[in-house]
Amino acid sequence: MSETRTAIRALLVDDQTLVRHGIRSLLALSDEVQVVAEAEDGAEALALLEEPDSADRPEVVLLDLRMPGMGGIATLEAMRARGLDIPVLVLTTFDDAELVLGALQAGARGYMLKDVTLEQLVGGIRTVAAGGTLLQPALTDRLLRASSQAGGLVEGPHDPAAPVEALTARETDVLRLAAGGYSNKEIAAMLHLAEGTVKNHVSTVLWKLGARDRTQAVLRGLYLGLLSP
Structure with missing residues (x-):
């Protein structure tokens, strides 16, 4: 009971089904984060975030940047415009330096590479959920x-x-x-x-x-x- 109550609720936004399943499966190995919803683009993510408050309302958004339709930066800008003050952790690939800068300027609380370990990912989610920021050394370099x-x-x-x-x-x-x-x-x-x-x-x-x-x-x-x- 206590594990379910204290787990950080996350919305996973990525257009690749296999990537979403992989991240969800990885996080399922930890009792600290629970993926409560998934979206394949920004528009679907916004719709989920604007649903009436519930026990499953996400506390953190895990956001890909390169997606067809509404991409990550457009999603961040739309969240800000709509007053959706939910911390966002960007999960990106190694060659997205320009996009990462744009995402941070648009309000992302941090960024991580998609090949991080479970411990690193959970730690990053915990950091942004607590109101902190995350600057991963590999991408910062x-x-x-x-x-x-x-x-x-x-x-x-x-x-x-x-x-x-x-x-x-x-x-x-x-x-x-x-x-x-x-x-x-x-x-x-x-x-x-x-x-x-x-x-x-x-x-x-x-x-x-x-x-x-x-x-x-x-x-x-x-x-x-x-x-x-």
Whole structure:
């Protein structure tokens, strides 16, 4: 009884039936996440999310980006327009760097590769369900390379004309590690700082970059070239 009551309810959105079945079967091995609904495109997902509240209402959306009809980014934009404030975790393939940027700008709380382990997937779902953001290192590295090749001009969520107060060397270190997907606790250990100090640095970075969360801060850092090698 307690397992059913505490499991995170997820909506799985992917146009490939075999992929949906594979992810559902994988999550069925864990008692922490329950797939309560599936959709093969954004339009079907929106219809499910707008159904009257019920005990099976999804708490997290697992969203593919490349889908015929209404794709992932259009789905995120429609969710925002309709006031559907349900955290979204994007599940994407390795070569979707440009789409991932668009998805994050459209409101996704994080992204993961489709070849993640069960433990990683459950952890990611748990993070976004709790209101956190998830920046998986493999894809973040790809975004950093894309930013470097573009001269650091990857579009960010902040008004490009708005002034930005310069980050200190320590704040830049914290932002780089946040972009690598590390938690405050892990960053504290790597920089030999107290976790509270790291939290303060993160708050300052968000304020200086005009970002609402770590994901936006990383995007803004990419735009400004702060994270380029």
